[in-house]
Amino acid sequence: MKKSFAPRRLDVRAFARAGGELAGQWPLAGFARLAPLLLAADDGAVPGQLQWAVRGEELPVRGGASQTWLHLRAQAALPLACQRCLGPVLQALAIERSCQFVADEAMAQQLDGEVEHEVLVLTRELDLHALFEDELLLDLPLVPRHEACPQPLPAAAEAAAEPLAGPFAGLAALRRPPR
Numbered sequence: 001m002k003k004s005f006a007p008r009r010l011d012v013r014a015f016a017r018a019g020g021e022l023a024g025q026w027p028l029a030g031f032a033r034l035a036p037l038l039l040a041a042d043d044g045a046v047p048g049q050l051q052w053a054v055r056g057e058e059l060p061v062r063g064g065a066s067q068t069w070l071h072l073r074a075q076a077a078l079p080l081a082c083q084r085c086l087g088p089v090l091q092a093l094a095i096e097r098s099c100q101f102v103a104d105e106a107m108a109q110q111l112d113g114e115v116e117h118e119v120l121v122l123t124r125e126l127d128l129h130a131l132f133e134d135e136l137l138l139d140l141p142l143v144p145r146h147e148a149c150p151q152p153l154p155a156a157a158e159a160a161a162e163p164l165a166g167p168f169a170g171l172a173a174l175r176r177p178p179r
């Protein structure tokens, strides 16, 4: 019988040893750290899903202990606010990463300086949901933008024509001396 693995409490070593594979999708709204950075729809909910897949691998090492690996893949279209026109923009994100799992922190730190890939410390139960959220946060674009902003840009155009438009317009009116 095939052992089943729980993505939010993954026994990484056993998963790798079994050459296990898991895949699924999680709503973006369920990522507590990521969701506040996303643009909610008119109904207040953050739309979208993360499609993810993970594969475990145990790599034999000649004359040594075998290595434990997870290969992660995920993709999502993140709803963000365009930093040019402030309109909604869907930012496609694709993650493809391999993580090596080692026994302890000292080993992880030592390897981290030597190798390009990600090195994590083995835990008894790994939460893949949290791991994918880490990856999403790492890859989140700092300045999301439309390739070409939809036309016209009423707010931006107004601001350019009239320097006092926008959030300070009200303030300027207050400062106007009484007639």
Ligand SMILES: [Zn+2]
Binding pocket: 082, 083, 084, 085, 086, 087, 089, 145, 146, 148, 149, 150
């Ligand atoms: Zn834009």
